[in-house]
Amino acid sequence: MSDFQVHILGCGSALPTAVHYPTSQVVELRDKLFMIDCGEGAQRQFRLQHLDFGRLVAIFISHLHGDHCFGLPGLLSSLGLLGRRRAMPIYGPRGLDTFLLPFIEQNRQYLGYEIEIHILDDSIPQLAYEDRSVSVTTLPLKHGVPCVGYLIREKVTERHIDRASCDFYEVPRTFYPFLREGRDFVTSEGEVIPNDRLTRLGRSARSYAYCSDTAYAPHLIPLVQSVDLLYHEATFLNTLRARAKETNHSTAEEAALIACKANVGQLLIGHYSARYNDSRPLLREAQAIFPKTLAADEGMVVTL
């Protein structure tokens, strides 16, 4: 089974600490890397985690607060120095263009590749990106500024060949690719062998939802229903619930409530306030409601 992994490059919040980098993640799926958010230092963590810059396919930005985008100029410059020639699509809500255009204008001579800016509607879920193996849909978040989460869903995989059955019906190897696409087989006697007698279903498609930054937002529950992994910000402990509401952030308990009501496979919390040197109290608070919770940390890799 090909990898579907989430690499944590940074899980701190607005004020970087000695412990945490600001937010950035890399989603790895079938040899492609997708970056979600790019806080300052993301390129360093990318390198420390031995990820391959050449495999970076697209970048998704949740919103334009600095702890989610100030790493872009450095990363994009380094990609140019490393010889990238392929265009880089960058997705994000309104404001992404205002942020990126001066950088592009001032550094065009050093870049050597195109940067494609894709502005996303932050009010309704929308297909942002699609290729042969994956789709990325936006999740409208509640953060006081245009802000979107992302739902990354693997496409349903091809059907698996049932070798014994194929041998029995004398299906030539050259026909296997057509079987995988779902076609029936016709024997030399003209008998139609239905596809489902010759193949088995591929495994179900895996999915990952990224929700940061956001206040507690129950409208997300149906949108992230049953995803395998939900990353939900947990900036504060519940003792600072009023502060969370005021700053459009969530508490660990609120993150767990979303996970619980959406019946997700696993919850990953992060975006910790700089006041917490230790994420364990946040983890315990979430686990009290949703036991299958993990606390993000730099260098962590979660496999779906």
Added chain:
Amino acid sequence: MSDFQVHILGCGSALPTAVHYPTSQVVELRDKLFMIDCGEGAQRQFRLQHLDFGRLVAIFISHLHGDHCFGLPGLLSSLGLLGRRRAMPIYGPRGLDTFLLPFIEQNRQYLGYEIEIHILDDSIPQLAYEDRSVSVTTLPLKHGVPCVGYLIREKVTERHIDRASCDFYEVPRTFYPFLREGRDFVTSEGEVIPNDRLTRLGRSARSYAYCSDTAYAPHLIPLVQSVDLLYHEATFLNTLRARAKETNHSTAEEAALIACKANVGQLLIGHYSARYNDSRPLLREAQAIFPKTLAADEGMVVTL
């Protein structure tokens, strides 16, 4: 004696590595901190090195290549979050305004303090900054884009009171401040006691010169003559001298030649190309010409 120290926050070059951060330094002098260049991650190193953001008085940028300035947005945002209200003066050559103005425009509501942009002439040495204890003068560098180094010179310190002599001439304590400023003393009998009989010279003013990025530039020799410490970039080994010339950088040997001809107290090399995992060959090359050479490293503190 009050501290005059140079803290190395980053000494890598354009392409950050797992070993080095891009360029940034903090000069500490009499409780004031001055930052020179601010590559990505400078605020993290600032914090890791337990420097106090509240003591940061001014920032000096050598040029607008990303490895010398991409840490500014993050640092300036964090200063706002940490409650800074005092204006921050930032000095640098042409282009500093183009780089900073879009950031200021987009983040004005989060900053909470003024950013004063001071554009410096990059063609002639010029007084950039001055206060009671220090002056900062520009050093025109040779880098293909507007680029200035900085000469930080402590002001000559006040004269020291010779207590025995003062007691002999019955100089009242209240007159000591005038003695420190150089005034003569007149006794009650009208006798003029020359200042130099009542005081000793303060220690000589210390000086630090920062020259990065630059090709080999002999015009610097008289400008940095006899400084206590010279930081000079040494991007390449002499085996890549042609590459250094082509990219307007220096070799370790060239850095040492400048140090030698300018008869400086000590040479500090840095801005290593990402191709060198180990700075020791660069250090050896420089020491062969100028033995009193140090190789910069993150976290290093050099006391003048």
